[in-house]
Amino acid sequence: MGEPLLRLQNITKRFPGVVANDGVSLEVYPGEVLALLGENGAGKSTLISILYGLYRPDEGEIFMEGRPVRITSPVNALKLGIGLVPQHPTLVGRHTVAENLALGIGTPLLPARRIVPLIERIAQGYGLAIDPQAHVHQLSPGEKQRVEIVRALLRGAKVLILDEPTSVLTPQEAESLFRVMRELKAAGKSLIFISHKLEEVLAIADRCTVLRRGRVVGSLPTPEASKTKLAQMMVGHSVSFERKRANPQMGEVLLRVEDLRVRSGRNLPALRGVSFELCAGEILGIAGVAGNGQSELVEVLAGLRKMEGGMVRLAGQPLVANPARLFAQGVAHIPEDRIHMGTVPSMSVAENLALRSFNRPPFTRGLLLNPFAFAAHAQAKIREYAVATPGLHTPSRLLSGGNIQKVILARELSGQPRLILAVHPTYGLDIGATEQVHRVLLEKTYQGAGVLLVSEDLEELLSLSDRIAVLYQGRLRGPYPVGQISREQVGLLMTGGEA
Ligand SMILES: Nc1ncnc2c1ncn2[C@@H]1O[C@H](COP(=O)(O)OP(=O)(O)OP(=O)(O)O)[C@@H](O)[C@H]1O
Numbered sequence: 167m168g169e170p171l172l173r174l175q176n177i178t179k180r181f182p183g184v185v186a187n188d189g190v191s192l193e194v195y196p197g198e199v200l201a202l203l204g205e206n207g208a209g210k211s212t213l214i215s216i217l218y219g220l221y222r223p224d225e226g227e228i229f230m231e232g233r234p235v236r237i238t239s240p241v242n243a244l245k246l247g248i249g250l251v252p253q254h255p256t257l258v259g260r261h262t263v264a265e266n267l268a269l270g271i272g273t274p275l276l277p278a279r280r281i282v283p284l285i286e287r288i289a290q291g292y293g294l295a296i297d298p299q300a301h302v303h304q305l306s307p308g309e310k311q312r313v314e315i316v317r318a319l320l321r322g323a324k325v326l327i328l329d330e331p332t333s334v335l336t337p338q339e340a341e342s343l344f345r346v347m348r349e350l351k352a353a354g355k356s357l358i359f360i361s362h363k364l365e366e367v368l369a370i371a372d373r374c375t376v377l378r379r380g381r382v383v384g385s386l387p388t389p390e391a392s393k394t395k396l397a398q399m400m401v402g403h404s405v406s407f408e409r410k411r412a413n414p415q416m417g418e419v420l421l422r423v424e425d426l427r428v429r430s431g432r433n434l435p436a437l438r439g440v441s442f443e444l445c446a447g448e449i450l451g452i453a454g455v456a457g458n459g460q461s462e463l464v465e466v467l468a469g470l471r472k473m474e475g476g477m478v479r480l481a482g483q484p485l486v487a488n489p490a491r492l493f494a495q496g497v498a499h500i501p502e503d504r505i506h507m508g509t510v511p512s513m514s515v516a517e518n519l520a521l522r523s524f525n526r527p528p529f530t531r532g533l534l535l536n537p538f539a540f541a542a543h544a545q546a547k548i549r550e551y552a553v554a555t556p557g558l559h560t561p562s563r564l565l566s567g568g569n570i571q572k573v574i575l576a577r578e579l580s581g582q583p584r585l586i587l588a589v590h591p592t593y594g595l596d597i598g599a600t601e602q603v604h605r606v607l608l609e610k611t612y613q614g615a616g617v618l619l620v621s622e623d624l625e626e627l628l629s630l631s632d633r634i635a636v637l638y639q640g641r642l643r644g645p646y647p648v649g650q651i652s653r654e655q656v657g658l659l660m661t662g663g664e665a
Pocket of ligand 1: 181184185186204206207208209210211212213241456554555564565566567568570594596
């Protein structure tokens with residue numbers, strides 16, 4: 167394969183209480199897609215942050231085209247030819263694509279019009295469909311991602327790091343991203359691809375490197391890999407991939423939504439007359455590209471947003487728009503913005519785990535808080551949900567994304583919720599944690615809870631839901647029983663097409 171384009175040798179990065187990267191060595195060759203896999207907290211983001219100049223390693227060396235380099239900042243990383251396509255685009259919404267790409271290109275005053283031909287050349291060369299004159303706020307998640315790819319290429323990236331790039335894409339958009347990735351490969355670029363979705367990894371990667379607890383547990387060429395083998399390497403034991411739903415026991419109608427109309431934060435119509443029912447014991451999947459009314463729907467049901475019109479009944483009673491009362495009535499909410507809405511980042515893991523019930527026994531003793539109860543509760547939940555944390559008193563902002571999600575799940579799903587509003591409940595979770603969340607959600611339905619599952623992950627929706635509905639521009643299509651609609655049909659409805 168010749169000389170690697172990028173080589174890491176014995177990279178170690180320590181944080182208080184954890185070794186996030188422990189002697190990591192890996193290499194990426196020109197024209198290769200390397201998948202980087204690992205459980206939550208395995209050290210993937212830390213490694214990327216080192217490559218992109220956000221963190222400095224404590225030990226180890228990095229070589230670019232055979233020469234040792236020190237990556238001191240993102241600007242420096244780009245100069246060396248390392249570009250990052252972030253999970254959440256960092257573009258300025260009110261500017262055009264060309265204006266965004268002209269920003270920070272090294273010559274800050276490059277006029278946007280001079281950059282248009284450059285953008286067009288790159289876009290055409292790699293099959294990236296983007297319009298340089300479009301305003302960024304009008305773009306879909308897939309289009310924004312393409313702009314980020316062009317930005318990295320425009321600045322001369324030879325190695326492109328794609329951090330969970332398909333998590334916000336429809337199946338059709340993901341396919342077109344893969345076509346672009348193949349073009350980039352053919353042009354000799356190296357790609358580092360991070361994903362928890364093993365089907366994708368097998369479809370696009372040339373080699374897979376698996377991290378566990380900060381160490382490389384192995385690298386293998388994709389033709390020698392399988393889902394079972396990779397999962398085994400990641401979690402250290404075997405994992406099953408069967409369709410998970412069996413014998414739903416549906417009860418009475420639990421939630422009835424009639425002609426619901428809601429305005430968004432920007433006072434635009436977000437839901438334009440949505441009606442559906444959800445039964446006790448049922449999982450109703452809501453598919454859709456982000457921004458089509460999903461957030462507003464869940465916020466209304468969680469008591470966080472006012473309705474403009476229509477009716478919502480929970481167990482026959484009109485819904486009271488008060489989050490604390492709804493929680494007391496058994497409505498659990500796994501929010502979309504888990505860091506800001508789901509946790510208090512500066513509070514400890516133990517405190518975050520008790521946030522919903524800290525003012526009740528056993529957490530109170532008379533007028534005082536009982537620290538032993540907090541600790542005992544936290545220890546039990548950390549064990550049950552396998553939260554990787556240096557300790558009970560670690561502020562939750564220091565946990566990896568997946569582990570913050572586990573803290574929220576552990577808190578919201580304890581007790582006996584009747585209605586679970588689960589928004590992307592496994593977003594960013596590794597396969598082991600995903601399995602566990604799925605198991606808990608299924609268990610809750612067997613105990614009679616109804617689940618509204620909002621997800622962008624079609625595999626998840628199809629493997630868990632009993633029925634699936636699609637939100638597109640504030641209108642609901644379906645619900646359809648899950649056996650009667652294919653993955654491709656859901657994908658088409660998500661982009662406004664006909665199934
Ligand atoms: N700034 C920090 N301070 C302290 N600990 C940190 C910091 N950043 C990461 N860690 C810890 O380092 C370990 C590796 O985390 P990292 O975010 O790299 O994992 P990851 O593989 O990207 O996980 P995920 O899939 O959940 O994003 C975790 O135990 C995490 O809690």
